[in-house]
Amino acid sequence: MRESIIMKIHYGTALAAIALVAVHILIRLTQGFSESLQYESVIANYKFLPYAGMLEIILILLSIHGFNGLRVILLELKQGRAYEKAVSYGCVAAMIALITYGTRTIIMVNTGTG
Amino acid sequence: MAQIPIITEAAATTPSPKAITLRIARYNPQHDSAKKFMEFIIPYEKWTTVLEAILEVKKYFDHSVAVRYSCRQATCGSCGMIINGKPRLACFTKISELNSNVVTVEPMNNFPVIRDLAVKFERLFDTHHKVKPYLIRDDTEITTDSKEFLQSPEELEKYIQFSNCIKCGLCNSACPTMATDSSFVGPQALAQAYRYVADSRDKGKDTRLKIIDESHGIWRCHFAGSCSQVCPKGVDPAMGIQLLRGYMLGFRS
Numbered sequence A: 001m002r003e004s005i006i007m008k009i010h011y012g013t014a015l016a017a018i019a020l021v022a023v024h025i026l027i028r029l030t031q032g033f034s035e036s037l038q039y040e041s042v043i044a045n046y047k048f049l050p051y052a053g054m055l056e057i058i059l060i061l062l063s064i065h066g067f068n069g070l071r072v073i074l075l076e077l078k079q080g081r082a083y084e085k086a087v088s089y090g091c092v093a094a095m096i097a098l099i100t101y102g103t104r105t106i107i108m109v110n111t112g113t114g
Numbered sequence B: 001m002a003q004i005p006i007i008t009e010a011a012a013t014t015p016s017p018k019a020i021t022l023r024i025a026r027y028n029p030q031h032d033s034a035k036k037f038m039e040f041i042i043p044y045e046k047w048t049t050v051l052e053a054i055l056e057v058k059k060y061f062d063h064s065v066a067v068r069y070s071c072r073q074a075t076c077g078s079c080g081m082i083i084n085g086k087p088r089l090a091c092f093t094k095i096s097e098l099n100s101n102v103v104t105v106e107p108m109n110n111f112p113v114i115r116d117l118a119v120k121f122e123r124l125f126d127t128h129h130k131v132k133p134y135l136i137r138d139d140t141e142i143t144t145d146s147k148e149f150l151q152s153p154e155e156l157e158k159y160i161q162f163s164n165c166i167k168c169g170l171c172n173s174a175c176p177t178m179a180t181d182s183s184f185v186g187p188q189a190l191a192q193a194y195r196y197v198a199d200s201r202d203k204g205k206d207t208r209l210k211i212i213d214e215s216h217g218i219w220r221c222h223f224a225g226s227c228s229q230v231c232p233k234g235v236d237p238a239m240g241i242q243l244l245r246g247y248m249l250g251f252r253s
């Protein structure tokens, strides 16, 4: 992929994340920060589909952004054909793994298999 | 005869009481394991440049100090070095402006050292060459019946600042990405890519944008801005890079 396309995605995911993380924080504020991480409240939030969907989108956006950022850092740190290939494929694999793991959590809560 | 200002003999011949300690980095990669510093006490006047002080050392103390220079007037781009921690041209830096009794000179960072203060310029010239630093178009203005390519003052204004680059490499020496990314094109070449892309006579925009749009190209600039801080010719490579990005992100055409 052209580097300019990757970087447009990088900037785009950052901007979209600002908007969605803001909504995420506002929703947390309405329910009180202290209860946020209590078991029942976490389960309830994941079961509320619009909110769980938004969390899923934030997960995808920030995984793409974060692992591409990591790729950039690693490419600037060291160079070499084999190393650069490993970095690029490694970051895509890690990105997919993280998204899959997060998505699995949300699905398991909703299907009652958790 | 023109009036010559009168200088009393005493003022003209009394040696300046001012002197600095000039510390010169000595290193020969062929047989030294590390850089060492040699110190010299050098008298100076208000107008003495760092290059003149180094040449004084070569003339009277140690001829073997390696330094590259030519024009002595900030035009040829040969004498870039780190002076008191900052990349500068030795011929364009007066000792008096440094406000220090000690002046330390070292070879530029991000360039391999040949010896002492002289560094290899191959990477700079390669990356400069890579962005095609010349007008690209099919016709030419040198055939007998053709006219010169005209340009309005406004069109000239778009790139003229960037054409002042003397390829001294100070910007590349100051750039933090250059320090770790051995494949990065660097601020000098990127500023030149903009210089030609923004020239109304040039037709090579797409070719050039493609060359710099790769994993070690323009996107590896994180806008530290150090290049523009050290450029002795006011080129402002950091701005050139941002303007180039404008084309790639669709803000300019």
Ligand code: HEM
Pocket: A011, A014, A015, A017, A018, A021, A062, A065, A066, A067, A068, A069, A070, A072, A073, B219, B221, B222, B223
């Ligand atoms: C929503 C707020 C965020 C914004 C606006 C944002 C914006 C940016 C921008 C503009 C860059 C490019 C910088 C450059 O090219 O110099 C960048 C790089 C990066 N971001 Fe983010 N980011 C955000 C959140 C995150 C998060 C949460 C992570 C971690 C998961 C992250 C990880 C990275 C990494 C690793 C880089 C690469 C470092 C670099 O290029 O300098 N960012 N970010």
Ligand code: SF4
Pocket: B164, B165, B166, B167, B168, B169, B170, B171, B172, B187, B188, B191, B227, B230, B231, B232, B233, B234, B235, B236, B237
């Ligand atoms: S942009 Fe400035 S600092 Fe960089 S090589 Fe050209 S003149 Fe030197």
Ligand code: FES
Pocket: B068, B069, B070, B071, B072, B073, B074, B075, B076, B077, B078, B079, B080, B089, B090, B091, B092
């Ligand atoms: S000697 Fe030419 S730029 Fe300094």
